[in-house]
Amino acid sequence: MGARMAGARLVGGTAVARAAAIGVALALSFGALGAVPASAAGTGPLDGVWRMDGYGTLVTVAGGSLRTYDTTRVSCLPGAVTARQVGSPGAHGATRYGEGPVASMTFTPEGRRHAVLALDDAAGVRRLERLPALPERCRQSVDAGPLAVFDRFWATFAENYPFFAAKGIDWQAVRARYRPLVTPDTPDAQLQQILIDMIRPLDDAHTALVHQGRTVYFGLRPGTRVPTTDLRARAAANVARQLVAPARTFGQGKLVVGELPGRLGYLRVDSFDGYAAGDSFQEQTAELDRALDALLPHDATAGADPLRGLVIDVRLNGGGSDALGLRIASRLTDRAYTAYRKVARNDPDDPTRFTRPQPITVRPSTAPRWTGPVALLTSGSSVSAAETFTQALMGRAPRVTRIGENTQGVFSDVLFRPLGNDPEGKDWAVFLPNEKYLDARGRTFDGPGIPPRLRAPVFTEEDLAHGRDSALTLARQVLTTS
Template sequence: MTRTAGTARSRTGSGVGRTAAAAVALATAVGLAAPGAAAAQEGRGNPLEGVWRTEGYGLLIAVSGGQVTTYDVTAHSCLPGWVTGTQASEPGPDGTTRYTVGNLAMTLTPKGRNRAVEREESGVGTKSLTRLDALPPLCARPAPNDPLAVFDRFWEDFEENYPFFAAKGIDWHAVRDEKRPTITPATTADRLQDVFTDMLGPLGDAHTGLARVVDGHAKEVFGGQRPDSTVQTPELTARALQASAAQLTGPEQQFAGGRLGVGRLPDGLGYLRVSSFDGYTDGDFRSQVDELDRALDAVLAGPDRPTGLVVDVRLNGGGSDALGLHIAARLTDRPYVAYRKVARNDPADPTKFTRPEPVTVRPSAGGHFTGPVAVLTSSISTSAAETFTQAMTGRSPRVLRVGENTQGVFSDIMIKSLSPEFMAVLPNEKYLTRNGSTFDGPGIPPNVRTPVFTPDELAALRDSALSTARRMLTEDAQGNQSSQGDHGDQGNAENDQEQQRQEQQ
């Protein structure tokens, strides 16, 4: 998923409610942009030199002297963002220029003099850019950082970008009217933090969060989550891994420092555990893909090809959408639309979004597996784990989903600077289904619901979801009954009902 130019994807391993922490850790890792970063001045040699406004996202991107700098803007504020990138290559034939931000990368491509497109290497989709004559005056002077100014900036970032107030039944204006009178010039940072946390909690959104910046390092102080979520702990993770391993016919083969696991199940089935869509290596995105391919080759390639495949994302807290699409590309021999992305695009109107951008699964150049597939999900399955699950719903033959609803957050995460001390984390996108609805909020439902990580299951080292998927895939592979097709139709009906319910909201 996208993680540069002001947006980020969650990193896995820390469970539900920790996606904000992952985004903040990322901001610290690549380096916070220094306040007062130099504004870009339009140059004569590079057509990208100058200042660009993104369509949606509340961002300006300034290009000057081989560097890009972002600015977070609202109707009444402008602060240097957390991204400063360095040009990493000479422009290509079409002017495409690559910039690096730590181990991350982004490209900018001019489309004539006044238009450009930004793409992030580990993400999917693009951002459309329009040239400005110069940085707005707000960006050219220091922003006030008194408590009331920081409160207004926080409220306005959500007011202009957050897409889900209506769906969650939150009157954001009423929240401001209640909280703003409590802020005075004497309000301490600790008190301001408490106010922000009180405002975010009712959203129940795992892609919202708050961080404090101390000595150049950002630390999460709040991360949202859906109220009925399972909280991932080291103890739960250890027991869950033991329970699934008990059904394998041999030891699990691990990749990516244990984030990926490959094994064999009875009746010729393959097992792929994906506990993260990030952090596979310490290198760039290409090295992440290579490590993922190693795991995929271990389960799919060679003479011992599986009769069916179980992909387990129940312990997956997110990462890169592109890595999820890479798995999908190994599991199909025909292209199809995974989803369509839109971003909120009018600060004054929460119903207006950018034009839907199709994101397509394209068969990989190597071998493909087109047999029956089951995906195991839980409420811990968050962010990129959910966009992967959504991408798999368009696959043919249909994919069986077993377990429980995913967490219900799909958007890339935006990290917004509030002051030298505070950063906010929030979403601004929707990942649309074929019917134009989303699974934001309740998450993607399973076709077959089973217990997942319950105390009884963990105590007995029992894994009902994996047992159910094994049984159904075996029946389908043996041709005893068309269980996958039947349940795929059932899943479509359930999806349609869920989409209609959300549309009515």
């Protein structure tokens, strides 16, 4: 399970830093419920112990409470995710869990031995099988010494990370080099640097190390430009120069709707998260729908749509929920199609073994839609959910014209793994990916990212200084001549 238990993802530097600075409780901030009794002989069809296919996760259900355990070959620690049942079970025993009255996931039994877990803000589901009992090592006290932390850190990557071969990293050799440097008396500062040195060569924006509630390292592809407040302000000002009227903002400023000359719509999505003050995914989708309704008026489906084309801008988008990206894609099509297929590593000893590919489908929305020409602006600062959104539009017809630069190259939901004795990771914790998002040919874009069809400068210093936006200008030219 990853950030927000999988769906919403950490991205870029600032988002990781912000999340980890508050103790990385975004792995579902369901509150501390204490230990959940784990017994296979429960009172309901879901009560007992479940093992997730992939993800190194166990789930226990008892007395209306759910909790996770993070496992490797050498450890089993209480996970950061705890939740309580919300309401009564529905059809087929489907049970909602979350914090207080707000549910965030549905757990559904499939017979006595199998179950499915669906997260509101994630694409796809997780499949689980029943275990007879919680493994004994999950009940033992946690060793938080330097050697134990190192071993959990190394094993977590060894059993979950899918890209060692693609990046030319021999993880066994990494252990052989660094394990002798750690002793029972290794100071925290020295251990921290060792762990950073181990994962730095991955250059992976979905990797991060947390120590004492603070992000001390996050990966990025070399040459990545991290969006600063100043860059965002200057970029927004240059976009505004091309709009025919002041833009409208939604989602706490993360969604911008405007109009470009020639009856072109403009939608800027700076995040796929944080649209509402609360954590409710329903509030997030409602605010996104408000922005899309402003962009696509209700007469659009009656043949009177004033748009000639649409520009969508995710150049400074740090990511978030795949489900929100799919929701936008559903407003851009009149036919169902496969966005991508997801797989996750599910064999700790064999990095070539993955779960069965799970197709993720874009289905036409019943709300007003735009099915005409679309140009999508991307950059190296288009990260995570911004990239799965980009990938989801690759199967659209008519074809979307991608303009700008390659995206960052990280797609997986993010696993959050405490490494010490604090389930929220306030002593030691790590983030890492464990999934691949496959296109129709079985390829993944992890690493290099998704390339544009038309390459254009993105917020260069020269463009910013002269009030230009070369990529947006090219998008307008493409749409007005198509």
